Amino acid sequence: MKRIRMVxxxxxAGSSIxxxxxxxxxxxxxxxxxxxxxxxxxxxxxxxxxxxxxxxxFLSEDTMILGTMGLIDNKSQIVGAISSSNCEVKxxxxxxFRVTMLEKNTAVLTYKATQDVTCxxxxxxxxxxxxxxxxxxxxxxxxxxxxxxxxxxxxxxxxSPMDRSIDVHVSNLRRKLGPxxxxxxxxxxxRGSGYVYxxxxxxx
Numbered sequence: 001m002k003r004i005r006m007v008x009x010x011x012x013a014g015s016s017i018x019x020x021x022x023x024x025x026x027x028x029x030x031x032x033x034x035x036x037x038x039x040x041x042x043x044x045x046x047x048x049x050x051x052x053x054x055x056x057x058f059l060s061e062d063t064m065i066l067g068t069m070g071l072i073d074n075k076s077q078i079v080g081a082i083s084s085s086n087c088e089v090k091x092x093x094x095x096x097f098r099v100t101m102l103e104k105n106t107a108v109l110t111y112k113a114t115q116d117v118t119c120x121x122x123x124x125x126x127x128x129x130x131x132x133x134x135x136x137x138x139x140x141x142x143x144x145x146x147x148x149x150x151x152x153x154x155x156x157x158x159x160s161p162m163d164r165s166i167d168v169h170v171s172n173l174r175r176k177l178g179p180x181x182x183x184x185x186x187x188x189x190x191r192g193s194g195y196v197y198x199x200x201x202x203x204x
């Protein structure tokens with residue numbers, strides 16, 4: 001299954017982050033970009049090996065992670081979920097790194113990551129369109145995205161009249177992801193508007 005790690009905002013001297021927080025090392029002669037990319041690569045390897053102790057020291061207390069499991073804003077739950085995951089990462093790749101300095105002590109690290117993953121011994125594969133759909137949803141959780149915008153993002157073309165292609169792709173993605181615990185749906189259709197990726201416990 002392809003997974004995406006979203007934009008990560010890091011305060012270099014103090015730790016402030018959008019979707020995940022890390023404790024950054026003291027300044028060295030290396031560039032900020034080199035340090036952040038190296039940290040993220042270490043985290044990816046620890047994720048693959050279910051190394052919860054790495055994340056116990058790597059993450060700050062106010063870390064938040066947003067992914068297919070929804071929003072988790074408790075560090076101990078995040079570490080526990082990583083250590084006890086029923087999914088196995090066979091291989092992964094990280095690419096398209098980009099670091100943007102917002103101000104003196106704040107940088108944004110973005111990149112795309114893919115992982116070959118099995119959960120409960122079964123491979124979970126997303127098509128290219130489903131991957132792009134999930135990427136769009138996770139960039140705007142809780143917000144309605146129009147069918148037109150999703151069609152452009154996932155299929156790379158404008159939506160034509162009577163075109164139901166995007167609905168088929170959304171339906172397939174919803175089936176593969178499954179509901180949250182408690183049977184709450186992840187992706188909800190909003191009549192006349194589009195679709196929304198719900199956060200756990202959220203009603204639309």
